[in-house]
Amino acid sequence: MNRSIRKVAVLGSGIMGSRIACHFANIGVEVLLLDIVPKDLNDAEKAKGITTDHPAFRNRIVNDSFQATLKATPASLYSPAFASRIKLGNFDDNLADIKNYDWVIEVVVERLDIKRSLYEKVDALRKPGTLITSNTSGIPIHLMAEGRSEDFRKNFAGTHFFNPPRYLRLLEIIPTADTDQGVVDFLMHYGELFLGKTTVLCKDTPGFIANRLGIYALIQTIRVAEEMGLTVDEVDKLTGPVAGRPKSGTYRLSDVVGLDTTVHVANNLYASGEGKDESRDAFVLPEIMQKLFDNKWLGDKTGQGFYKKIKDEKGKSVILALDFKTLEYVPSGKVKFETLEGTKAISDVYKRFGALVAGKDKAGDFYRKTFADVFKYATFRIPEISDEIFRIDQAITAGFGWQYGLFETWDAIGVKNMLAIMESLDLKPAEWVYEMLAGGNEAFYKVENGKRLYYDIPSKSYKRIPGQDSFILLSNLSNNIVWKNAGANLYDIGDGILNLEFKSKMNTMGSEVIEGIQKGISIAEKDFRGLVIGNEAAEAFSAGANLAMLFMYAIEQEFDEINLVISQFQQTMMRARYSSIPVVVAPHTLALGGGCELTLHADKVVAHAETYIGLVEFGVGLIPAGGGTKEMALRCSDMYQAGDPELNILQNAFMNIAQAKVSTSAHEAKAMNYLQEKDQIVLNRSRLIAEAKQAAVDLAENGYTQPKPRFDIKVQGKTGIALFLAGITQMRLANYISDHDAKIAGKLAYVINGGDLSYPQLVSEQYLIDLEREAFLSLCGEKKTLERMQGLLNGGKPPRN
Numbered sequence: 156m157n158r159s160i161r162k163v164a165v166l167g168s169g170i171m172g173s174r175i176a177c178h179f180a181n182i183g184v185e186v187l188l189l190d191i192v193p194k195d196l197n198d199a200e201k202a203k204g205i206t207t208d209h210p211a212f213r214n215r216i217v218n219d220s221f222q223a224t225l226k227a228t229p230a231s232l233y234s235p236a237f238a239s240r241i242k243l244g245n246f247d248d249n250l251a252d253i254k255n256y257d258w259v260i261e262v263v264v265e266r267l268d269i270k271r272s273l274y275e276k277v278d279a280l281r282k283p284g285t286l287i288t289s290n291t292s293g294i295p296i297h298l299m300a301e302g303r304s305e306d307f308r309k310n311f312a313g314t315h316f317f318n319p320p321r322y323l324r325l326l327e328i329i330p331t332a333d334t335d336q337g338v339v340d341f342l343m344h345y346g347e348l349f350l351g352k353t354t355v356l357c358k359d360t361p362g363f364i365a366n367r368l369g370i371y372a373l374i375q376t377i378r379v380a381e382e383m384g385l386t387v388d389e390v391d392k393l394t395g396p397v398a399g400r401p402k403s404g405t406y407r408l409s410d411v412v413g414l415d416t417t418v419h420v421a422n423n424l425y426a427s428g429e430g431k432d433e434s435r436d437a438f439v440l441p442e443i444m445q446k447l448f449d450n451k452w453l454g455d456k457t458g459q460g461f462y463k464k465i466k467d468e469k470g471k472s473v474i475l476a477l478d479f480k481t482l483e484y485v486p487s488g489k490v491k492f493e494t495l496e497g498t499k500a501i502s503d504v505y506k507r508f509g510a511l512v513a514g515k516d517k518a519g520d521f522y523r524k525t526f527a528d529v530f531k532y533a534t535f536r537i538p539e540i541s542d543e544i545f546r547i548d549q550a551i552t553a554g555f556g557w558q559y560g561l562f563e564t565w566d567a568i569g570v571k572n573m574l575a576i577m578e579s580l581d582l583k584p585a586e587w588v589y590e591m592l593a594g595g596n597e598a599f600y601k602v603e604n605g606k607r608l609y610y611d612i613p614s615k616s617y618k619r620i621p622g623q624d625s626f627i628l629l630s631n632l633s634n635n636i637v638w639k640n641a642g643a644n645l646y647d648i649g650d651g652i653l654n655l656e657f658k659s660k661m662n663t664m665g666s667e668v669i670e671g672i673q674k675g676i677s678i679a680e681k682d683f684r685g686l687v688i689g690n691e692a693a694e695a696f697s698a699g700a701n702l703a704m705l706f707m708y709a710i711e712q713e714f715d716e717i718n719l720v721i722s723q724f725q726q727t728m729m730r731a732r733y734s735s736i737p738v739v740v741a742p743h744t745l746a747l748g749g750g751c752e753l754t755l756h757a758d759k760v761v762a763h764a765e766t767y768i769g770l771v772e773f774g775v776g777l778i779p780a781g782g783g784t785k786e787m788a789l790r791c792s793d794m795y796q797a798g799d800p801e802l803n804i805l806q807n808a809f810m811n812i813a814q815a816k817v818s819t820s821a822h823e824a825k826a827m828n829y830l831q832e833k834d835q836i837v838l839n840r841s842r843l844i845a846e847a848k849q850a851a852v853d854l855a856e857n858g859y860t861q862p863k864p865r866f867d868i869k870v871q872g873k874t875g876i877a878l879f880l881a882g883i884t885q886m887r888l889a890n891y892i893s894d895h896d897a898k899i900a901g902k903l904a905y906v907i908n909g910g911d912l913s914y915p916q917l918v919s920e921q922y923l924i925d926l927e928r929e930a931f932l933s934l935c936g937e938k939k940t941l942e943r944m945q946g947l948l949n950g951g952k953p954p955r956n
Contacts, residue, residue: 351838365554410454642667665701685851689741699748776940870909
């Protein structure tokens with residue numbers, strides 16, 4: 156069946172239902188969100204004279220749930236305007252409308268009887284061929300389809316999204332024995348391409364894959380920590396970014412998810428594991444989890460869990476951590492372990508794992524015990540929950556935000572090395588691991604001809620991981636590097652296209668990266684037909700310029716050096732714009748400061764939907780000087796030609812820079828004019844470089860010609876400066892900004908308006924770039940600017956709105 160998803164009905168408007176509805180709205184789908192009709196009028200409705208026939212009453216539950224989702228952070232929608240794509244209703248009045256919808260997703264309460272009752276109605280109302288899926292996380296999929304029509308059962312499966320659906324990449328697809336294979340193939344493809352998910356095919360087993368292993372790992376981590384006497388802060392430090400996992404660590408993650416949710420899943424896994432799971436007792440709650448659950452200290456939803464936020468005597472928010480011995484909340488302490496200190500110099504997480512398990516202190520013991528335990532458990536889950544190791548790793552990384560899966564981590568440590576540790580702890584894995592090693596296969600994964608292979612247990616051989624043809628993974632292309640330095644790699648990614656990858660810390664743009672951009676363009680102009688600038692970094696596309704180098708020159712008052720550095724940076728940005736080959740930039744996560752400026756100068760941008768982009772230099776007492784201020788003046792000038800109020804347009808750009816505003820999505824970046832209509836937004840991060848390469852190929856094949864520098868940028872001169880200075884003065888008098896903020900804003904107003912010109916007129920890019928550099932240099936000598944730079948270098952964060 157040739158399916159096209161234009162309209163989706165979501166049944167159930169709770170936290171997951173409303174957020175799933177929002178994510179479909181994000182991709183442009185029309186959504187119908189339904190929930191039950193309330194039983195009785197509330198006091199507010201009675202006071203207003205509302206009757207039980209009134210839509211405000213009948214849709215109260217869905218309205219309240221949806222409004223709560225719209226107010227929640229992080230935002231579920233890429234843009235608030237997308238809320239208009241979602242229509243609200245109730246099961247009594249609007250369920251019949253599902254006959255007009257292509258996909259019905261059930262997200263009601265986790266009770267089999269309620270789901271079956273709803274499905275009976277759905278089966279009678281849906282049109283034949285309509286997709287029906289459930290977002291259940293615990294109820295067996297096949298039980299829900301029992302008694303339904305043949306067409307229902309053929310088109311029914313589990314589609315388990317992870318919360319929040321916009322941000323977590325995992326979508327587990329769980330067919331039943333009756334599910335049509337075409338439906339399975341469609342869901343796998345649609346989830347990956349249109350929803351931007353890592354779609355993982357799962358068996359209809361308790362907890363499917365991610366929750367089965369993720370909850371096991373979480374509970375066992377807490378159990379080991381309890382046995383070792385480790386504090387909440389210590390465990391979250393050990394299980395955070397240092398181990399390639401989210402900043403939430405273990406206990407903070409539990410607070411965010413809700414301890415009741417974790418307990419519910421754990422109890423289900425324990426109940427369903429009898430006679431099937433040799434480690435079933437691991438799902439019995441550790442003592443501390445049971446105490447918190449009994450006390451209803453469930454985490455963020457109850458105001459306290461493993462952590463508690465309070466206000467101190469000065470009204471400042473303070474995070475306290477639970478002391479397990481006293482069950483009182485105490486100030487967080489500084490965490491220090493010899494193992495962590497010894498691995499600080501290892502920036503690559505994959506290379507760090509071996510050092511972590513080799514530690515001689517408590518941290519090393521913790522890593523050995525927890526890694527060995529979960530590795531052992533995972534080996535015994537094959538073939539129960541999956542036949543292939545790569546599906547297990549995909550589910551864990553996409554569902555829980557780990558950089559590396561269980562078998563990938565084991566590979567990083569060394570299979571034989573880790574096996575020895577496991578045996579020493581009496582945690583021997585399943586027999587197939589020994590058979591793999593006996594066959595001369597010493598790793599779970601390997602790369603051949605740029606493609607990743609996994610060890611296939613039944614055939615005792617390596618097979619290609621399916622679906623790779625849609626992706627370009629730079630980590631698989633080490634043999635394709637045509638040039639490199641300490642800060643960048645240049646890859647031949649085929650079809651006459653090069654890819655420049657930044658390799659500095661947070662991909663900041665220092666001299667090596669600038670050299671890489673220049674070199675990449677030069678080589679591409681000589682021997683190739685296009686350049687992509689993109690990377691696979693987890694934290695940032697680029698966090699901007701190398702502030703440490705700039706601070707060093709500024710503190711020494713080396714203004715000639717600063718002038719040279721900024722001049723080279725500007726020239727590099729302009730070369731990206733005016734090279735003879737197309738330059739496509741592929742930003743993701745953070746693209747700040749210089750990372751944003753590089754994006755602004757691309758021939759085309761192919762951005763991941765979750766790209767947070769902005770010119771943030773104001774936050775450290777500077778203005779954008781890598782062409783960023785110039786480019787916003789240029790883009791505003793192009794908008795003037797459409798007849799919009801000129802100073803209003805310019806003021807929006809000015810305020811975005813002056814507030815160091817960062818977009819909360821690629822769609823918002825379009826509204827801020829950091830991305831343009833010609834630019835492309837990609838939902839699936841794994842497709843980003845492949846899509847950027849295709850964009851470069853298309854530009855080359857469609858007759859790309861080298862653009863010419865602009866001399867027609869309309870600036871406002873003194874008229875615009877006077878308007879902006881009046882606003883700056885008012886804000887200063889009202890104490891909204893400091894004297895230094897006013898000075899920076901004045902410099903920005905001067906540059907973006909084209910300087911001290913008597914009347915609005917046309918200027919060149921070079922003219923504006925020179926103004927940029929002059930203003931930047933003057934601010935580098937300011938004491939307050941140096942203080943702000945030093946604060947950021949000492950552990951502060953880039954300004955975010």
